[in-house]
Amino acid sequence: MSLNLKSKPALGLALLALMAAPLALAAAPASARVDVGVNLGFPVVVAPPPAVYAAPPVVVAPPPPVIYAPAPVAVAGGGYWWYDRHGHRHWRRHDRRR
Secondary structure: OOOOOOOHHHHHHHHHHHHHHHHHHOOOOOOOOOOOOOOOOOOOOOOOOOOOOOOOOOOOOOOOOOOOOOOOOOOOOOEEEEEOOOOOEEEEEOOOOO
């Protein structure tokens, strides 16, 4: 890599960047903390443990009974019931004009 700097401002800017790089990359001083404790083998009771509550049972009403209305046996005017591909029932009336 070669720097082809022909002007003084560009040279000054490059030198400033080179001088600032170690300051930006310098690591912060590490800090450590050491704690010393004594473990006696049994826990110190500060407060009693909280009571455990169970959720109440879920009460759900039974579904309503499914009541299907029967198709009428005779309908005035003539026609018939037919079902489409989705299972929906439709009434097709006979035209007497044909």
